[in-house]
Amino acid sequence: MKFDPLAKSRRLVKSASEIILMEAAGKMVADTLKYVSKFVKPGIKTAELDNLAEDFILTRNGKPAFKGYEVKNKKFPGSLCISINDEIVHGIPSNRILQEGDIVSLDCGVELNGYFGDSAITLAVGEITDEVKRLLLITEKSLFIGIENAKDRAKVYDISKSIQEFVEINGYSLTRELVGHGIGKRLHEEPPVPNFVPSLMKREQFPNYKLLNGMTLAIEPMVHHGLKETILSSDGWTVRTKDGSMAAHFEHTIVINDDKPIILTLRD
Secondary structure: OOOOHHHHHHOOOOOHHHHHHHHOOOOOOOOHHHHHHHOOOOOEEHOOOOOHHHHHHHOOOOOOOOOOEEOOOOOOOOOOEEEEEOEEEEOOOOOOOOOOOEEEEEEEEEEOOOOOEEEEEEEOOOOOHHHOOOOOHHHHHHHHHHHOOOOOOOEEEHHHHHHHHHHHHOEEOOOOOOOEEOOOOOEEEEEOOOOOOOHHOOOOOOOEEEOOOOEEEEOOOOOEEEOOOOEEEOOOOHHHHHHHEEEEEEEEEEEEEOOOOOOOOOOO
16 A cells, blocks of 8 residues: 555644643653753762652652663663763663763653653763764754754654755764654654655655644654764663774654644753
């Protein structure tokens, strides 16, 4: 059967009442990241950051969306994904101590009243080089460029193309194995939102959905300083750059709203 992007998209549109619930979940994600970010400094263990996030969420009647999240019979053990330097995403909180000059990505998901929010930031630990500062700047800017192209009646690939062109013209590469996603009553919903325009062979895996007002997406460019190839660590979760180059990750949950998308996880 031929893929009908408009019919599929209509089923993904959220009602006004659902969007209000997603706004609350998104705000909790934003507040959590803002709070935990204050503690990112040399000498702190990533497990301590995870504990801070979990306590913050639970005391506000939320639920950490990642803790216990199951993939192929493996359950993620943390409330945050905490990824350092060449780790792109899905790093497991541990007794690892942040060092001066590291960069650390904090990825946070929250379930509140049956709806989800999801956001990520990459932060400097103490002083970092100008080269690495540029990586963070370009990655975050690519996220906002992608968001700007998430418009009613546009398509997913409009987001993908804008991110890819900006990242690659600045000399960086993008993760191909992992993509953004729809979000709502589930953490991961349709449509997949790649940060690159898929090759013809991959377009069935990443269909080019029509974007409609009320659709909610988590857009999340993952940018490598070096080559695009990745490896999966022995823990079964942490994805790293194959060449050991630094990687950054920024993400926001948004709602399509004519030509001015609303960011539900914007930090004050």
